[in-house]
Amino acid sequence: MSAARPSTAAATTGGGVIRTVLGDLDPAEFGVCDAHDHLFLRSPRLPGEELDDPAAAERVLRAFAAAGGRALVQWTPYGMGRGASALAGLSRATGVHLVAATGLHQAVHYEPELLAGLYDGLAELFTAELTTGLRDAPAGVRAGLIKVAGDYHDLGPHTRRVMAAAAEAHHATGAPIAVHHELGTAAPDVLDLLCGQYGVPAHRVILGHLNRLPDLRLHRHLADSGAYLALDGPSRAHHATDHHLFDTVAALVEAGHVDRLLLGGDTTTRTARHSPGPTHLLTSVGPRLDREFGPGLSRRLLVTNPAEALAVPRSAA
Template sequence: MLGDVDPAGLGVCDAHDHLFLRSPRLPGEELDDPAAAETVLRDFAAAGGAAFVQWTPHGMGRGAHALADLSRATGVHVVAATGLHQAVHYEPAALTALHDGLAERFTTELTAGLPGAPAGVRAGLIKVAGDYHGLDDHTRRVMRAAAEAHRATGAPIAVHHELGTAAPDVLDLLCGRYGVPPHRVILGHLNRLPDLRLHRQLAASGAYLALDGPSRAHHATDHHLFDTVAALVEAGHAPQLLLGADTTTRSARHAPGPAHLLTSLAPRLGREFGAELPAQLLKDNPARAFGVEWAA
């Protein structure tokens, strides 16, 4: 939010989270308080965090007006997203208007600036979403626009997978049909579907896998995290793993958040897999995953 950053200087990163978010599916659970967002970032920084990647896309209250000031006040790099979520997260009338000129909108937000933000404050990634065990027409339209914006800007594409499903469909569409290199795609929420064989197959494509969700007590996230990490590390995919907290509701602010990645999960990962792995997952891998890479 404060300008380009050398990937080597990104630092310890929460690779998938939210400071601001609203959805008609989550009435009364809006993340819309700048003071609360500042507390989250300060706690994260006190635990050693340096970068925070917000996956909230266009039209979902991403707080573009406040993110730069929060980054400046806390010293944490904040990366914002363009893109669109599933259709159910938008009012129908608003969605009809959003469908016009998607690729151009995404590209503009990555290159010129975000509506409502200070001049020159730009997005750094494209957020899209699959559906439960499939892709609908809205999803396919958004992913086509995301692929076009990726080719125009070099920005990575981050994908929400509903309960961890439809990742093969997403890769077939983005990479197979639209030619996005797999290593420019970040597959989120896969640990909500603890299918280790599928995880290994997806990692073999070259895509990044975001294991995100300590704030999700009702999902298979932390419960299977270490088995998932073990299976992927043993298969040689440690360089493709990312960690995030993915706090999406006001209620979840009371659950373990971004600081938990560093105060609890990282030490446990170090004890289980060796001291090098936490730094790889929290620092080295995000620097590659979120770097801008222009197409040849």
């Protein structure tokens, strides 16, 4: 992994836009952001736990907006019930900017027949959803990032195929690539593949779930590459991510990586929706960050960094 960190100044000086479901947005207007969450999600691995209720999604967004939230990034990719037909209406109704994802998750979240029909045209699918519109949404509703996923301490054939397509779509559009890491593992392998083999700039990669593996030395090494680290999961009851969050933030802030950190709720099940959800980032996590690390840190992690991480060059918009 390269230790060089490209400048992200373009995102904050008019050089980029954020692609929301209602159109392209100046990053300065994006506001307080939950950088990794799910309003809709369906998987055969989670029977009975589907997030498929637009009314429930609207309640989540209204509560988030009432607490000061202005933007939410949904990492649910293609073929997992991402609620694409409802996203634009929800954004208009609640005033919350929504960013949708293209891409694919791990193979276990799909029927084999669906994947077999997609593999030969993955890069074209991802690129079209970023530039023309989501297949399952009204015309003009486009994705703003590419979601992919690693395996547990490994990158198998499906993963490598999807990541190759994601890299091709990135080069065609400039879109960031957001990565699910199974229990926080295989992040160095992901960067070696995406950045080393396929030439994706590290600052265009968002590494998710890393606080599920509380290896602070590894986190510093990954941040050195220039990639963004999404610390997510406070919506998950009885999950260890809450226990590690502030130690992880402290280690990375002390190492000079405050500009690499993003925060997200990552609500993935109907049961988890009864937990605090994205509002918790604003009412609990953000204030505590400012108390422990000084005023302004929560704004950096919830406003400035997401706007930079998600901006697409205007030339590619």
